[in-house]
Amino acid sequence: MPRVTRPIYLDHNATTPCDASVVAAMIPYFTEEYGNAASRTHEFGWRADAAVERARAQVAALVAADAREVVFTSGATEANNLALFGAARALRRASGGKFGHVISCRTEHRAVLDPCRALEREGFRVTLLGVDGDGLVDPESLRAALAGQRALVSIMHANNEIGVVQPIAALAAVAAVAGAAFHCDAAQSAGALETDVTQLGVDFLSLSAHKLYGPKGIGALIVRRRSPRARIEPILHGGGHERGLRSGTLPVPLCVGFGAAAELALAARAADAERHRFLRERLLARLWAELPGLVLNGAAKSRLPGNLNLSFLGVEGEALLAALPELALSAGSACTSAKREPSHVLRALGAGEARALSALRFGIGRGNDEAQIDAAAELVIAQVRRLRALSPVWDDLRRADART
């Protein structure tokens, strides 16, 4: 067994380390360049503003947007809230109260589902589309839900748990025909996949810096300038920063870090994707060869390159995590001490409780190499075997198999 001092980090869907060059770019903006980007009367402010505008252009370039379309926020959660509340309220106001339908999907992140629930309490009608067994939304189901009427649609680009990449361009095209505004949470995908706002055809796009080797505490909402559907109202008031859409003094060092990380991601994205896909396939092949009773959760092809979500039938995810202190992973269930709730994403795929409770998520990123992947596979195989040896669920499955 390989000796590991610090756990091997395989949770890059949760967060990524801030790149050293990104940190270096940020440091001067904490110490020497401490001006407020909104200060118009002196050099400190002008320099801070120039740094923010450079970062804005870098972030825009990552998703092939115009710099003027970038609204900095505290992260993707705030960007999602701004898009959902801001666009839903604007839609209702512009239509004189006629339109108040918000359409999203069952596998979205809580940062979309919870705002949807809050909008429901404000009197909006909310429809959550289902997904197929691979986790994909069918554009036809969106067409049916829209029924030719204006609405706000929010569908994520790539799923944070199962990595499934939605057919955003096809979905956004369906929404556009109905005149519906389309928001897309691209927190997981922008650093991993080509994410071009024009090609995707979205009106709003949420981004997060810490998912792409940038700092925590900053993200952005891209608000398309040319789209007649991209109408939005602010949800924070006070100062009119970010063209009135997001008041609050800009965190200049974080903006600079986000910009540097975005530039790095744009340059590294294709090579990163190839390498992460290679490592993931290596991990999957090792596990598949040694362990029966594995289920791949989510589509095999339309998937983030570094994401692997597997159910190890007969073994509970939390137990497997506890048995693997050498690995930093997450399970398919949100566990609060002894209570657990199977992941809403896995349940939406049609996974039963046993499969949903036995899922682990592997998130491969820049820091991982082949030796780590091989070590991880070896540890997982050994612990799955150990826990299955004492599992009544696995015992029953094996006996049922032996009978057939």
Added chain:
Amino acid sequence: MSEYSAEVLEHFRSPRGAGRLPEGEPGTIRGEARDAEGGQRVRLHLRIGPRERIERARFQAFGCPIAIAVASATVARLEGASIAEALELRADQLARELALTPEQARLAELPLAALRDGLAYLRPRS
């Protein structure tokens, strides 16, 4: 890892009496319980010898480390005990032994429910 006590982790990493007993042997019974809230399952296999003494005890468990630890700790106490003694075993004793938090303590009921399930087949005789 702070979620689990050292005692839980000890049982989880080195479970006592994990496995099953050969089926169909005289005196061998099996009991099972499932936690409705969390989906955890504990199955006990017991061989009852003369004078209603538990000669051998094994467990199988599916669930978080706590489910495995409470089953392991139960089995460790059951082997050699009489049925009367086994039925005196209480969840709060297990919870204390394993330093469970109040929210975790619910799971200490699981092996005891499995025990009662198994012994239910014997009770009419005793």
